[in-house]
Amino acid sequence: MSEFRLSVTPHRGHRRAVPPRNLAPAAALVTVLLWASAFVVIRAAGDAFSPGSLAFLRLLVGTAALGLLAVRYRRPVPRGRALGYVLGYGVLWFAAYTVVLNWAERHLDAGTAALLVNIAPILVAVVAGVVFGDGFPRPLVLGLVVAFAGVVVIAVGGDDGGVADSLGIVLGVVTAVLYSAGVLLQKVALRTVDAVTATWVACAAGLVATVPFAPQAVGEIADAPAGAVVGAVFLGLGPTAVAFTTWAYALARTDAGRMAATTLCVPAIAVLLSWVTLGEVPTVWGLLGGVLALAGVAISRRRPRVARLETELQPVR
DSSP states (O other): OOOOOEEEEEETTEEEEEOGGGTHHHHHHHHHHHHHHHHHHHHHHTTTSOHHHHHHHHHHHHHHHHHHHHHHHTOOOOOHHHHHHHHHHIIIIIIIIHHHHHHHTTTSOHHHHHHHHTTHHHHHHHHHHHHSOOOOOHHHHHHHHHHHHHHHHHHHHOBTTOOOOHHHHHHHHHHHHHHHHHHHHHHHHTTTSOHHHHHHHHHHHHHHHTGGGHHHHHHHHHHSOHHHHHHHHHHIIIIIIIHHHHHHHHHTTSOHHHHHHHGGGHHHHHHHHHHHHHOOOBOHHHHHHHHHHHHHHHHHTOOOHHHHHHHHHSOOO
C-alpha cells in the first residue's frame, strides 16, 4: 500500500519523513475553526436568504471549488456501492443537514445551534464503537464525558440575548441526527474513495438535491445586501469546500469516534465568535462549558499507552 509522505530537508544530506498521521490533527483543527464560523455566518445571512436558497448557494460555490480541485487531481469517480455511500451522505449531510440547520438558526442563536448539533459526536462515537469496531478506549470515553458535560453546562447556563424556541430545539436535534448519519456513511465510503473525490461528489449530490430552491435563490440574491452574498460565498468556500475536505482527510486516518469527539469544541468556538461578531454575549456558565468542551477534546485525542508503544515498535515501511 502506498503512503503519502511529506519530506523536509533541514540540511544537506539529511531528509526526515513526517508520517501522514501527524497532519490529521492539523486538518481536524482547520475543520473545527471553519465549521464554528459557519454557525455565525449562517445566523448573519439568515435575514437575507431563506434556508433552502442559502443551502443552494453554499453548495453551488462549494461544488464549483471542489470540482476545480478534483480536475487537478484527476481521481476516478467512485462506482457501485462506494458511489452509493458517497451519494447517501451527500444528500443527508450536504443537503438535508444544511437546509435544516439554516432553518434552525432562524429560531436559535449561533451558540445554541452549535450546541444542539454537537449531540452528534456522542451518537457517532457509540455507533462507531459497536459497528466499526473502533471500540471505546479509556481516553475517548473520558473525553466524551468531560466534553459533553461542558455542552450541558452551556445549555443550562444559556446565552444572554440569545433566541430559542421549541421548534428551533427540534430542528437542532434533527440536524444532529443527519450529521451523525452522514459521518457514519462517509467513514465507510472513505475506505475505497479518496477524500477529495468523495467530498466533491457528495457536495454535487447535495447541490442536485437543493436545485428546487434555485429559483428562490436567484430572486433573493438580487435583493440581498453585499455582506449576505459574501457570507454565502464564504460558506461555500470555507466551511464546505475546505472544511469538508480536511475533515475527510483526517477521518480517513483516524477512527470515527475520536474525530467526532474533536468537533465537540465547535460550540465553544461558535459562542465566542457570535459574542464578538453578533453581540450574542455568553454567560459565565457558557464560558465554563466551553473550557470543559475543549478539555474533553484534548483528553479524547490522547492515545492509550499500549497503542503508543505498539506504534513506536512498528518498523517504517
